[in-house]
Amino acid sequence: MFRPSTALAASTLSSLRPLTAASSRRIPAAARLAAIGQHLVHRPFSASATMSEKTSQGHEVVKPPNTGWKGEIPSKKGGSEAGYLLKPPYVWRSDEFEVKYTAKCWCGKLEFEYHGDPIDAKHCHCTQCQRLHGAPFQWAALFHKTSVRLAESCDPIYLDFFSTQEGHSDHSVPCKISCRNCRSPMADEGRNMVMAYPSSFRFKDGHVPSTFAPTAHIFYGERVMDVDDDVPKWSGHKESSELMPHAPKEEGDRTFGKDKTHKKDKLDLQQQQQNGDGEGGGGEDARAKRPRNGA
Ligand SMILES: [Zn+2]
Ligand SMILES: [Zn+2]
Structure with missing residues (x-):
């Protein structure tokens, strides 16, 4: 949330170089609204990757390219930290950063640069992506956080955040980044990485480079439409769930939205049942018993 004073201070930040001032956009107590189910969180950069360091996408955690950032990866442990606006992936500059791609929101107030x-x-x-994007599914491309920054012309006052874990719109990693003016979703900031939405990228000649081609469909069991391509389809996360056919074998197994239960609704129902007040009625029982595709 922007208050007039912080807004003003924030808008002056983009002209600072080198960047030394502390962020004026302070985070209220993390506990606030924290109750909104942590298990609802779709973890693009799996916090649960405990054994060898791997992202939930099945990638080894590799050393980021040298983009000139010398410090720790900001908000690496999650949550937020002082001065976050002046660190990757926001307002920061270095000589080593070479802009290969730019991404603009619909109205043009926000512009990100990618090395x-x-x-x-x-x-x-997943149904969370469906709801948050207003789209049948999400397209995302993974970058190191230190390979991302806001364009110099861009005023960070137009940054909006949303934490699905904590249910509020203050900066708290992992969080979604969107334009405060036109509401275009731009990226997710994870602990180490940024999941950028390529729909906002300005590709040369309008041609999408092959490096942006998806290598997986994930949470395909929650889909609202079949995708008939030869990209592997996982019921959950890549390489840690079942592979699925692009379409159900039996017409009766087809979901197409009719069996969609939002994770939050399901958790609310479970909670009710645990509390013993979940009589539920036939509708909910029937819904709970219905087989889920790929589950
Ligand atoms: Zn915009
Ligand atoms: Zn998702």
Whole structure:
């Protein structure tokens, strides 16, 4: 949330170089509204990747390219930190950063710059992505956080955040980044990485480079439409769930939205049942018993 004073201060930040001032956009107590189910969170950069360091996309955690950032990866442990606006992936500058791609929101108030090619790209069919994007599925490309920054001409006052874990719109990693003016979704900021939405990228000659081609459909079991391509389709995360056919074998297995239960609704129902007040009625029982595609 922007208050007039912070807005003013924030708008002056983009002209600072070198960047030394602390962020004026402070984070209120993290506990606020924290109750909105942590398990609802779709973790693009799996916090649960414990054994070998791997992202939930199945990638080894590789060393980021040298883009001139000398410090720790900002908000690496999640949440937020002082001065976050003056660190990757926001307002910062270095000589080593070479802009390969730019991405603009619909109205043009926000513009991000990207160094190098994405590490991976995927389509996510989970119901959270469907709801947050207003789209049948999400297209995302993975970059190191230190390979991302706001364009110099861009005023960070137009940054809006949303934490699906904590349910508020203050900066708290992992969080979604969108334009405060036109509401275009731009990216997700994860602990180490940024999941950029290539729909906002300005590709040369309008041609999408092959590095942005999805290598996986994930959460395909939650889809609202079949995708008949030869890209592997996983019921959940890539390489840690079942592979699925592009279409159900039996027409009766087809979901096409009719069996869609939003994760939050399901959790609310489970909670009710645990509390013993979930009589539920036939409708909910029937829904709970219905087989889920790929589950
Ligand atoms: Zn915009
Ligand atoms: Zn998703």
